[in-house]
Amino acid sequence: MLSNQTDTEIFQALRSGNLLALGILYERYGEVVYRVALRMLGNAQEAEDLTQEVFLYLWGGGTYDSKRGSMLVFLTTLTRSKAIDRHRQIRAQWQRIQRWFHSFPPESGSTLMEKVALKEISCRVREALAELPANQQQVLEMAYYDGLSQSEISEKLNMPIGTVKTYKRKGLLKLREILQDLVE
CATH class of the missing domain: 1.10.1740.10 (RNA polymerase sigma factor, region 2, helix turn helix motif)
Incomplete structure (x- = not known):
């Protein structure tokens, strides 16, 4: 057998x-x-x-x-x-999103259509962030809008670094799911 x-x-x-x-x-x-x-x-x-x-x-x-x-x-x-x-794939996708956002020329030289498109995308990202649980949203905003490292976030929020990493990872996974059409 x-x-x-x-x-x-x-x-x-x-x-x-x-x-x-x-x-x-x-x-x-x-x-x-x-x-x-x-x-x-x-x-x-x-x-x-x-x-x-x-x-x-x-x-x-x-x-x-x-x-x-x-x-x-x-x-x-x-x-x-x-x-x-x-994890590497998720990180690479997030970096592509960031590069894509940074590839737009400064707003002062942008055409009206580019400004409208950028504003629309920015609104979609903000709406997607708003769908996340508060702890994941806070960690992602501190990491990507404020430019803080995971250890700095851990210190500021007085939470273990493992928890910060978990919130960040779960938040990025959820954002990838919500913004799938922008990522691909």
Whole structure:
């Protein structure tokens, strides 16, 4: 019976096309992968998506070498790596938005249409910020309007830096969702 076999044997069965092997690995490690993803991303939906991505990677030809460590270590390392990649993507998208805003010439030389477009975009961003919870909104405004670092925000708000990072990350994720048409 496949479920009584070692992780390496089950992985080999998966490589041979046995889809039941993927289900067994998911039963064994799905919860751990989800918890690591949730801890790193701070968002249940993102954690679910990442969990699915990790197991799809295994199914789609991901490589696992039992000589380099256990399946548990492999999957948690893979999850951590993919979560870091997602953070980088979010940061890069936010930087693109900022560059886009800064690419507009100063208002004094702008045409009427450019001024109207910039004002409209600015209003949309402000409306999107207003949809965020107050703590996320405050942290993002301090970071991006006031130019404060996370440690400076932590000091000014008298809150742990981890909390500041969480508020910032969750706020950026929500903004990305709300302003998706501007980001893409």
